[in-house]
Every structure is written in structure tokens, then in C-alpha cells.
Amino acid sequence: MTFSLVARCAETGMFGLAISSSSPAVAARCSFARAGVGAVASQNVTDPSLGPATLDLMQGDMSAQAAVDEVMRVSNFTEYxxxxxxxxxxxxxxxxxxxxxxIWTQASGLDVASGGNLLANDTIPQAIVDGFVAAKGHIGDRLVAAMRAGLAAGGEAGPVHSAGMKIVDNVSWPVADLRCDWTEGCPIENIATAWEVYKPQLDAxxxxxxxxxxAPSYGVPGNE
Incomplete structure (x- = not known):
């Protein structure tokens, strides 16, 4: 019921993750990232504990592969x-x-990996990877381009209703954490619109x- 990507910007060291699903509030349960460490998507009959567990191991200098292998070794129901x-x-x-x-499958490329389940076809993760690699600019722009590419390739077998995008940099909190928890429209386009608004203010x-x-002020009542 989900397709996603995790990615790194080789120029800035930022990590990002984008995800979409027919289920509600997918980003709240499935997306994890930590500055200087990496990003993890835990999906398909979700166990949210797997994300932080994988990040903890990578923070201890395990590679992504070693961390995933270890988390799968000690976890239950890994077949799901x-x-x-x-x-x-x-x-x-x-x-x-x-x-x-x-239909589930996966794909990886330079500084990016993607996976999905209950897909319309088996080309979606590769389309997401190709979309990220081909895109230019801020990692947020590239994440949006990748998710649009996955949607254009067919996306889920049914309509998606929620999406999210998370970006981490040199601070202990996400520098962007945008979510659409439910819509009858396109949640990926909702995230894209939110990113257009948020991106110019991110550094501020x-x-x-x-x-x-x-810090600059934008002169908006209740600005915080």
C-alpha cells in the first residue's frame, strides 16, 4: 500500500525521505531520518520500531546493509x-x-533507494530512482520529482491518500517535515505545494x- 524513497545529497550531506500510501498518515508511521546518520523507510504491514533501530545501528558506524541485516535478524515477522x-x-x-x-519490488541507484508494495506494476521503484537521479537542485526538489515519477509510472494499484517528505541536515531536528495525512485529491501534489511554500523559509x-x-521575520500574525 506504499511506495517511497530514501536519499542523500552528495553535495550537502542532507538526507531525505518521501513516501505515499493509500493508508492514512503514512509518514507518521513509516519515515525516519537522522542528521549525519541516514534515512530509513519501514513499510508494508508496518513496524515503526524498525526505523529507529536501524538508525541507531548506523549511528554506531554500521553500514546500511549491516544494519538492515541485523535488524531483520533480531526482529519478528520479517517476512511481512x-x-x-x-x-x-x-x-x-x-x-x-x-x-x-x-506487486512489490525495489530499486537502488547512486545515493538513493526505493521500494513499494501493492503497486500498479513492477516499474515504480526504478522510475522513482531514475526520477531522483535525473532531477537537479535541492534534495527536496529531487524528492518531489522522484515521487511524481513514481506516480506517473503507475503508483499504487489504487488511489493514494497520504504522503510525506522529511529532510535532515546539521541539526538534531528535521529541517523539513511535511505531511498530508489524508486527502481525496493527490497527496503528493499537496506535499509539492507545501514544499514550494516552505523551501524559501527553511534556512530562516x-x-x-x-x-x-x-532571524528574519515574515511579518505574519502569529509568525513563529
């Missing part, structure tokens, strides 16, 4: 899980259990946290 990870070096790892739903929100004396 999809786990997609990228580490600080841009190396990726994917576990797709044989009980993943419907970081500055406000680090030193509000130097």
Missing part, C-alpha cells in the same frame, strides 16, 4: 516487512519480505532556533 535504508556514505540496503503485499526557521537575534 519492507525496510529501506541509506547510510552516511550513500550506501543503501533494502529488505522486502516475501509476504509483502500485492533553522536560524530562529540557533540564534533568533539574527
Amino acid at each position: 516487512r519492507q525496510l529501506i535504508a541509506i547510510d552516511k556514505n550513500g550506501a543503501t540496503a533494502i529488505h522486502s519480505g516475501p509476504n509483502s503485499l500485492g 526557521y533553522i536560524q530562529r532556533a540557533l540564534d533568533p537575534r539574527e
Whole structure:
């Protein structure tokens, strides 16, 4: 019921993740990222504990592959899980259990990996990877382009209703964490619109946290 990608920007060291599903609030349960460490998507009959567990191992200098292997070794019901990870070096790892739903598959490329289940066809993850690799600009722009490419290739077998995009950089919190928890429209386009609004203010929100004396104001009532 889900397709996603995890990615790294080789120029900035930022990590990002984007995800969409027919289920509600998919990003709240399936997306995990940590600055300087990596990003993880835990999906398909989701166990949200797998994301932080994988990040903890990668923070201890395990590669993405070693971390995913270890998490799968000690976890239950791994035949139902999809786990997609990228580490600080841009190396990726994917576990797709044989009980993943419907048409499921995975793909990886330079600094990016993608997986999905209950897909319209088996080309979706590769289209997502190709979309990310071909796109230029900020990692957020590339994540949006990748998800649009996956949707254009067919997306899920049915309509998607939720989506999210998370980006981490050099601070302990996500510098962007955009979500559409439910819509009858296109949640990926909702995220794309939110990113267009948020992107010009991203650096200012970081500055406000680090030193509000130097932070710009946008003059909006209730601006925070």
C-alpha cells in the first residue's frame, strides 16, 4: 500500500525521505531520518520500531546493509516487512519480505533507494530512482520529482491518500517535515505545494532556533 524513497545529497550531506500510501498518515508511521546518520523507510504491514533501530545501528558506524541485516535478524515477522535504508556514505540496503503485499519490488541507484508494495506494476521503484537521479537542485526538489515519477509510472494499484517528505541536515531536528495525512485529491501534489511554500523559509526557521537575534521575520500574525 506504499511506495517511497530514501536519499542523500552528495553535495550537502542532507538526507531525505518521501513516501505515499493509500493508508492514512503514512509518514507518521513509516519515515525516519537522522542528521549525519541516514534515512530509513519501514513499510508494508508496518513496524515503526524498525526505523529507529536501524538508525541507531548506523549511528554506531554500521553500514546500511549491516544494519538492515541485523535488524531483520533480531526482529519478528520479517517476512511481512519492507525496510529501506541509506547510510552516511550513500550506501543503501533494502529488505522486502516475501509476504509483502500485492506487486512489490525495489530499486537502488547512486545515493538513493526505493521500494513499494501493492503497486500498479513492477516499474515504480526504478522510475522513482531514475526520477531522483535525473532531477537537479535541492534534495527536496529531487524528492518531489522522484515521487511524481513514481506516480506517473503507475503508483499504487489504487488511489493514494497520504504522503510525506522529511529532510535532515546539521541539526538534531528535521529541517523539513511535511505531511498530508489524508486527502481525496493527490497527496503528493499537496506535499509539492507545501514544499514550494516552505523551501524559501527553511534556512530562516533553522536560524530562529540557533540564534533568533539574527532571524528574519515574515511579518505574519502569529509568525513563529
